[in-house]
Amino acid sequence: MVLRQPISAGDAGAVHKLTGGGSSGDASRSDYVLDSGGAKVPLVRDTLLCDRCVLVDGRLKPVxxxxxxxxxxxxxxxxxxxxxxxxDMEGRPFHGPTQELSFVRNLTPGRFSAVLVPTGVANVQRWQLFACNDTTGRVDxxxxxxxxxGLFNTQGIRFHTSPDPAFQDAVFERSSGTCPFTGRDLVPVASGGGHGETALRLTHEGAPAALVVADTLAVAVYAHVSATFDGTTAKxxxxxxxxxxxxxxxxxxPGVPSCWAGRTRAARCATSPTTWTSCEEGTGCARRPSWPRTWATG
Structure with a gap:
C-alpha cells in the first residue's frame, strides 16, 4: 500500500476534468472545466491517493x-x-486503480502520516490517518x-449476535443470519461504551449554541440524522x-470561508438515546468545516 499526494495542478503531467465528463492531460484541448478564476480544474488536488503495489527486486510495481x-x-x-x-486484447495490462481518499481535504504538502493498528476484535484492523489541514492549520x-x-471500509462492519442475552457470549458474526441456539434472526451488537464503532460524535460541545429536539431513538436501531446551517438558522x-x-x-x-457546500452527514445511534454518532462523513463535500456544524441532543 502506497499513500501519496497528487501532483500540483500546474504540473505538465496533471490531469484535468472535461466539461463532457472524464478527464485528460492534453494541453491542446479547450473543453476543460474551469474554476471562477478561469483555471483548469484538476481531477484531484489537496488530498491523498492510494495505490496497491508489490515489491519486486527492490522496486515497487503496481498490482x-x-x-x-x-x-x-x-x-x-x-x-x-x-x-x-x-x-486486454491489445496487450495493455490491467493495473489496479488509484484510490482517492476524498475525506482528506486541504492537505498541506508532505504533512501526513498513516498507521495500521489492531482492534479488540480478531482479524479487524483500522487505519489511523493524520493530515495537516492547510485551510485551518490544524491536524485532522x-x-x-x-x-x-487492505483498502478503506468507510462504512465499517456491523457485527451481529444472538437476540437472547444467554447466548450472546457464544455468538459473534460479521453479518446478519440466524442464531444457532434460538433459530431467530441475529441482532446488531450494541456498543457498550455509548460510542459508534466508526465514529464521529455529533455534539454541541464548544459550539456557540445548541439545537435541542425532543425526539428519542430506539436502542441498537439505525437512525439517519442530518443537519443544515445557512449561517443563521440551523435545522x-x-x-x-x-x-x-x-x-x-x-x-x-480563522481562515475558514463563511460558507460550506456539500451533502449532509449520515448518522447512527449507539446505545443511548442521547448519544449521536456518525458512521462516516458525507463524501463530495467542498470543504470540511473545522467548527461544529451540527447540534443534536436527546
Missing part, C-alpha cells in the same frame, strides 16, 4: 488485476465467451476500518423528517 479481456471489466464480460486475464485525524485488499432532520430548527449564532474559525 495487476484479473479482468475480462474484451470488456476490460472485473465482473461483466462482453459476451458469454469472455475470458479473464491481466491484459481519521480512523477508518481496513477493508478488502435538524431525523430519518428524513424535520425534527427542529432554531436561530444560531455562527462562529467561524
Amino acid at each position: 495487476l488485476e484479473a479482468r475480462f479481456e474484451r470488456s476490460r471489466h472485473s465482473t461483466r464480460p462482453e459476451s458469454a465467451k469472455g475470458s479473464l486475464g491481466t491484459e 485525524g481519521f480512523s477508518v476500518e481496513q477493508g478488502a485488499q 435538524l432532520y431525523v430519518n428524513g423528517r424535520a425534527a427542529g430548527s432554531g436561530r444560531c449564532r455562527s462562529r467561524r474559525a
Whole structure:
C-alpha cells in the first residue's frame, strides 16, 4: 500500500476534468472545466491517493488485476465467451486503480502520516490517518476500518449476535443470519461504551449554541440524522423528517470561508438515546468545516 499526494495542478503531467465528463492531460484541448478564476480544474488536488503495489527486486510495481479481456471489466464480460486475464486484447495490462481518499481535504504538502493498528476484535484492523489541514492549520485525524485488499471500509462492519442475552457470549458474526441456539434472526451488537464503532460524535460541545429536539431513538436501531446551517438558522432532520430548527449564532474559525457546500452527514445511534454518532462523513463535500456544524441532543 502506497499513500501519496497528487501532483500540483500546474504540473505538465496533471490531469484535468472535461466539461463532457472524464478527464485528460492534453494541453491542446479547450473543453476543460474551469474554476471562477478561469483555471483548469484538476481531477484531484489537496488530498491523498492510494495505490496497491508489490515489491519486486527492490522496486515497487503496481498490482495487476484479473479482468475480462474484451470488456476490460472485473465482473461483466462482453459476451458469454469472455475470458479473464491481466491484459486486454491489445496487450495493455490491467493495473489496479488509484484510490482517492476524498475525506482528506486541504492537505498541506508532505504533512501526513498513516498507521495500521489492531482492534479488540480478531482479524479487524483500522487505519489511523493524520493530515495537516492547510485551510485551518490544524491536524485532522481519521480512523477508518481496513477493508478488502487492505483498502478503506468507510462504512465499517456491523457485527451481529444472538437476540437472547444467554447466548450472546457464544455468538459473534460479521453479518446478519440466524442464531444457532434460538433459530431467530441475529441482532446488531450494541456498543457498550455509548460510542459508534466508526465514529464521529455529533455534539454541541464548544459550539456557540445548541439545537435541542425532543425526539428519542430506539436502542441498537439505525437512525439517519442530518443537519443544515445557512449561517443563521440551523435545522435538524431525523430519518428524513424535520425534527427542529432554531436561530444560531455562527462562529467561524480563522481562515475558514463563511460558507460550506456539500451533502449532509449520515448518522447512527449507539446505545443511548442521547448519544449521536456518525458512521462516516458525507463524501463530495467542498470543504470540511473545522467548527461544529451540527447540534443534536436527546
